[in-house]
Amino acid sequence: MARTKRKTELAKVLTGIKGLDEITGGGLPKGRPTLLWGGSGTGKTFLAMEFLVRGALNYGEPGLFVAFEENAEELITNFYSIGFDLKGLVGHKKLVIDQISIGPGDFTETGVYDLEGLFIRLQGAIDAIGARRIALDAVGRLFSELSSSSIVRTELRRLLRWLKEKGITAVITAETENGLEHSGLVEYVSDCVVSLENRVRDRAATRYLRIVKYRGSSHVSDDVPFLIGDSGISVLPITSVAADYKVSAERIPTGIARLDTMLGGKGYFRGSSILVSGDAGTGKTSIAAHFAQATCKRGERCLFFAFEEFKDAIIRNMKSIGIDLKRWADNGLLQFENMRPTLFGLETHLTLMEKSIGEFKPQVVILDPFSNLMDVGSTKEVKSMVSRLMDYLKMNGITALFTDLSKGGKAIPQTEIGISSLMDTWVLIRSIEVNGEHNRLLYVIKSRGMAHSNQVREFLLTDKGVDLLDVYLGEAGVLTGSARAAQEMKDREAALLHKYESEVKRREFTRRKAAAEAQIAVLRAEIEAAEEELRRGTAEGHRAETGAGDSLKRMGKLRGADAA
Amino acid sequence: MDNWSKGAQGKPAHSQPEDAWKFQLYSAGETAKSRRAVANLRSICAQYLPSGYSIEVVDLLADPERAKTEAIIATPTVIRKSPPPEQRVIGDLSRTEEALKGLDIPHEGLPKNPR
Numbered sequence: 001m002a003r004t005k006r007k008t009e010l011a012k013v014l015t016g017i018k019g020l021d022e023i024t025g026g027g028l029p030k031g032r033p034t035l036l037w038g039g040s041g042t043g044k045t046f047l048a049m050e051f052l053v054r055g056a057l058n059y060g061e062p063g064l065f066v067a068f069e070e071n072a073e074e075l076i077t078n079f080y081s082i083g084f085d086l087k088g089l090v091g092h093k094k095l096v097i098d099q100i101s102i103g104p105g106d107f108t109e110t111g112v113y114d115l116e117g118l119f120i121r122l123q124g125a126i127d128a129i130g131a132r133r134i135a136l137d138a139v140g141r142l143f144s145e146l147s148s149s150s151i152v153r154t155e156l157r158r159l160l161r162w163l164k165e166k167g168i169t170a171v172i173t174a175e176t177e178n179g180l181e182h183s184g185l186v187e188y189v190s191d192c193v194v195s196l197e198n199r200v201r202d203r204a205a206t207r208y209l210r211i212v213k214y215r216g217s218s219h220v221s222d223d224v225p226f227l228i229g230d231s232g233i234s235v236l237p238i239t240s241v242a243a244d245y246k247v248s249a250e251r252i253p254t255g256i257a258r259l260d261t262m263l264g265g266k267g268y269f270r271g272s273s274i275l276v277s278g279d280a281g282t283g284k285t286s287i288a289a290h291f292a293q294a295t296c297k298r299g300e301r302c303l304f305f306a307f308e309e310f311k312d313a314i315i316r317n318m319k320s321i322g323i324d325l326k327r328w329a330d331n332g333l334l335q336f337e338n339m340r341p342t343l344f345g346l347e348t349h350l351t352l353m354e355k356s357i358g359e360f361k362p363q364v365v366i367l368d369p370f371s372n373l374m375d376v377g378s379t380k381e382v383k384s385m386v387s388r389l390m391d392y393l394k395m396n397g398i399t400a401l402f403t404d405l406s407k408g409g410k411a412i413p414q415t416e417i418g419i420s421s422l423m424d425t426w427v428l429i430r431s432i433e434v435n436g437e438h439n440r441l442l443y444v445i446k447s448r449g450m451a452h453s454n455q456v457r458e459f460l461l462t463d464k465g466v467d468l469l470d471v472y473l474g475e476a477g478v479l480t481g482s483a484r485a486a487q488e489m490k491d492r493e494a495a496l497l498h499k500y501e502s503e504v505k506r507r508e509f510t511r512r513k514a515a516a517e518a519q520i521a522v523l524r525a526e527i528e529a530a531e532e533e534l535r536r537g538t539a540e541g542h543r544a545e546t547g548a549g550d551s552l553k554r555m556g557k558l559r560g561a562d563a564a
Numbered sequence: 565m566d567n568w569s570k571g572a573q574g575k576p577a578h579s580q581p582e583d584a585w586k587f588q589l590y591s592a593g594e595t596a597k598s599r600r601a602v603a604n605l606r607s608i609c610a611q612y613l614p615s616g617y618s619i620e621v622v623d624l625l626a627d628p629e630r631a632k633t634e635a636i637i638a639t640p641t642v643i644r645k646s647p648p649p650e651q652r653v654i655g656d657l658s659r660t661e662e663a664l665k666g667l668d669i670p671h672e673g674l675p676k677n678p679r
Contacts, residue, residue: 098632106652107638108665109654109659110642110659110662111604111662113654113655113656115637116639415617517660559646
């Protein structure tokens, strides 16, 4: 049997508040009330106002803000300082701010009453601009100043029903201090409830909000950190809604030619994460700077989060090794963000970074030194934060380079190991001391998805940037620096000597060969002579023999030899 | 707009002195509550303000702007405009004691100094 899909999601209105629409699955319930509750200073009023402001600016929905506390002026000032001109919106009839002050003693109750006066006032304001959104800020005031909470509850319910009929989306804020009032509100404001909190830990405060209830809708139900920054509220979801992201096969240069060579000849994968770790002063930032430069040369944007040094110091230091970052900072492709790690909690840092990334839209992000952030939380927290940050970066195809200060010594600290498992590429720079001299070695410890060199290189900072040299592997092991230079000289000498000796030997051999050949020639000559002599002798002998025979015959004849 | 300007002795409003008692009763249309409030207010004034009084009944449905100008939230609301200082109460005035205290109307025969 085919399973029909029922449309259970109710109609929603987008809030336009960064991140909030994501975790609510499309915004707040349309034409219905949403309750925001939380302690004082948790951001309820701000959120309510931003809901109206965005509604007016982004979606053409005028809004009415009803302030039961004396905070209208403060709100106008606060929003103005982040670039929202509330007075201007009021002038353009996109917003009405109605401050309804309720002071103590205003309401001596002499019998039965209702809140029709309030309704008439609201209706007038709504009709004046055709408001589609309304915020009722600090309704608790009504409860605290009017002794008949049953009347207030009844009337509020009536108001919400009336707003529902008109299709106006309402946001109500209430404090949690008075348990009576908030439980009453939660009861019947049952479509959507959002709780806000300002949690302080280790003297760093982080704001959280949580969707306690959202009837008829799926939503993120975890505590979600958020930030009130200079462009309003940014909400950061903890779980990425889209878990899979496109993996790129494109390679981008590191900015150091020999490092590209070590990385399969082509450099880093786009969208990958790179960890550069090393002892203090080993030149990690220079690797980051080369990468930044290479990025900008391609016309891409690079966002450099500096957790220790200031922008100007970095630019100056890099200039001394021949990397001109100022040029790219000036033309806008390179942006620096200085951040003091201990000022905020990890969550806030994460939210701030995501906000900056979202605004600047870089292709490359550098975090130097990232390890400073690790002092702000436990290993587990840091790892959780890093993996969320990486999720965010990978989802957006951003290549990230993290530099990490290892705390000295040969052993690699636990944190480093933990973080390194999240990285695609890990480059390590080690400082070694030989004969009182500090030299540096660079290793590519791992680089996923590519064939990479597992050889070590000597790492030098020259006035033309980073240089990687082949390491000298002699009998004594790896040699670098002046020891290497000395050895190289020795080797040259030895080679020359060897050549010289060979030359000498060769000549000696030639000479001997010539001498031998000469001797042989002499011997041959002697042999020839002897042969000649022998030949002559033999010939004479023959003649002699023949002659002698003849003579004998003649004599015989002469002597009348009888028979011959 | 009804204008009950007769005092207990029938003096017309315009002839009353500056510090004469003046009340405004705000209601949202004519309802049982507002009728009760008007009746109760007249009764209280008749009983406790022999020197005279005036009552202006304001229908917010007809004149909604005044809800804003006078900061009316609950209805009925009765505002004592004169003699100063301004006092206000909400409700249908069925609780006479609270009404007298809230509007600062002298009662139980004790003279009250105008403030």
